Amino acid sequence: MNVYDAEIYTTTIELLGQKLDAFNAASGGTIVLDANAWRGNYTKESFFQQLAGAQRRVDRNVANAAQAGTNLAMGEFGGVKVAGGFGPVIFEPSQMTWLMQDPGTAIMVIAEGFADALLADQLNTAVGAAVAAVENQAALVNDVSALTAGAGALTSKVLNGSHFKFGDAASMLRADIMHSKGNEVLINNALDNGERLFDSSNVTVVSILGKLMVVSDIPALLVAGTPNKVKVLSVTVGGIVVDNATDIITNMETSNGQKRIETSWQADYTFGLRLKGYKWDEANGGSSPADADLFTGSNWTLAMADAKHTLGTLAIADADQ
Numbered sequence: 001m002n003v004y005d006a007e008i009y010t011t012t013i014e015l016l017g018q019k020l021d022a023f024n025a026a027s028g029g030t031i032v033l034d035a036n037a038w039r040g041n042y043t044k045e046s047f048f049q050q051l052a053g054a055q056r057r058v059d060r061n062v063a064n065a066a067q068a069g070t071n072l073a074m075g076e077f078g079g080v081k082v083a084g085g086f087g088p089v090i091f092e093p094s095q096m097t098w099l100m101q102d103p104g105t106a107i108m109v110i111a112e113g114f115a116d117a118l119l120a121d122q123l124n125t126a127v128g129a130a131v132a133a134v135e136n137q138a139a140l141v142n143d144v145s146a147l148t149a150g151a152g153a154l155t156s157k158v159l160n161g162s163h164f165k166f167g168d169a170a171s172m173l174r175a176d177i178m179h180s181k182g183n184e185v186l187i188n189n190a191l192d193n194g195e196r197l198f199d200s201s202n203v204t205v206v207s208i209l210g211k212l213m214v215v216s217d218i219p220a221l222l223v224a225g226t227p228n229k230v231k232v233l234s235v236t237v238g239g240i241v242v243d244n245a246t247d248i249i250t251n252m253e254t255s256n257g258q259k260r261i262e263t264s265w266q267a268d269y270t271f272g273l274r275l276k277g278y279k280w281d282e283a284n285g286g287s288s289p290a291d292a293d294l295f296t297g298s299n300w301t302l303a304m305a306d307a308k309h310t311l312g313t314l315a316i317a318d319a320d321q
Contacts, residue, residue, distance in 0.1 A: 028212045030175040030235035030312075033122060035246045041287035042280060043079040043272055077303050079274030081244065083288050084121055086114050087266035094260055110265055122242045122271055127177060128220035129294045130240050131233055133278050134314045136297025139307055140165045143316040145229050154185045154230055154317035160209055162234055162315035169308040173234040175212040179221035181319055182230035183213065220295065228319040236276065239311030244272040277310025279303045 024033060056067075089110050096106055134140050142162040144152045163170040178186070211234065223229045247270045254263045273280075278300040285299035293299055304310055 027177075027214050028174045029237045030177070030212075030214075031123070031126060031240045031242070032238055033119075033242045033245060036243045037247060038081075038244055038272060041081055042282060043081075043274065044077065077274065077277070078279035078282070079241070079272050080280040080282075080285065080287070080289060080294075081270050081272050082125060082294065083268070083270045084118075085266070085268050086117055088264040089113075089266070090262055090264045092260050093254070093263055114267060118245075118248075118269060122245070123216065124218050124220070125291065125294060126240050126242050126273055127216075127218045127233060128291070129273060129300065130235070130275055130311055131220045131231055131314060132295045132297040133275050133300035134233065134297075134310075134312060135231075135316075136300065137302060137307055137310075140310070140313045141316065142313070145227060145316050145318045147318070150321055152227070152318035153189050153321035154182055154232070154315070154319075155189045156186070156209060158315050158317055159186075159211075159232060159234070162232065162313045163209060163211075165313040166308045172236045172308075173211060173312055174237050175214050175235055176209075177214045177216070177218070177221070177233045177235060179230060180215055180217050181222050182232055182317075183215045185230060185317070185319060185321075186232075222319065227321075230317050230319040232315040232317075233312060234315070235312040239276045241274040241276075242271055243274070244270060247271070275300060275311050277302065277304045277307070 024031075091106055096102070142158060142165060144158055144161075146152065159176060163173050166173060221231045221233070223231065249268045250265065251267075252263065252265045254261060273294070281299045281301050285293045285296070289299075302310070
């Protein structure tokens with residue numbers, strides 16, 4: 001069983017690596033999932049803040065005078081490490097021999113299940129935190145959900161209004177990340193309103209406003225309430241980074257005491273989460289945070305002087321219009 005334990009571990013890492021590559025390619029590099037490791041509770045990256053305030057107009061016709069200086073200052077991005085667990089998964093070795101199955105079948109099932117669960121946790125957590133961080137910045141949000149009579153519906157115009165929260169940097173937004181419900185509403189409204197996304201004899205939605213569409217049923221993108229809301233997160237390249245993905249500890253043990261011998265497999269894992277342009281609030285958010293902390297927008301502090309240099313923008317609409 002120790003041999004199988006090692007095989008579960010290595011197989012899981014290999015499957016996860018394949019899924020990371022596939023997702024990174026599909027998302028256009030906006031959500032980066034990688035295996036780079038870092039130690040401790042937090043990761044920090046410093047940068048020089050902009051010097052636009054040092055620019056001034058000069059009058060050559062007046063007497064020279066002293067001028068106050070502009071300090072060269074540094075800002076700081078910051079991410080946080082998130083912990084999770086999987087299992088225990090319990091099976092009876094005699095089940096496999098009874099069915100004349102290779103024990104490797106159970107190993108592969110557990111490995112694939114863990115890889116899928118880990119990827120889903122990383123994706124749901126990362127996008128949930130990003131939505132919370134962006135929604136906490138009013139200047140980056142186009143919220144029409146309170147409007148009625150169809151004006152609060154998700155349309156390409158609403159998305160366009162979200163994109164241009166970045167002003168002249170709107171072209172830096174590479175992908176729109178949305179729930180399948182939001183994707184359905186967006187396409188239905190386009191068809192109902194006769195919007196010609198492409199000048200062709202039939203309507204084929206490949207992209208909207210030149211952005212990739214990443215459709216995934218992430219809980220943070222569909223919120224129940226009055227009204228029900230769909231949210232679309234528009235993200236720049238490298239806007240969301242999930243790393244430290246190989247920090248996985250596994251254990252398998254076989255125990256007696258039941259009518260039949262049982263084997264259980266369990267895993268502990270962590271991953272790092274970084275949001276472009278934001279710093280994790282260590283004092284309020286703390287270390288090893290729970291989902292409630294990660295999804296609290298005020299725990300992600302804006303680190304940039306200009307919000308258009310951050311991860312992206314957010315559109316919010318009525319899910320039922």
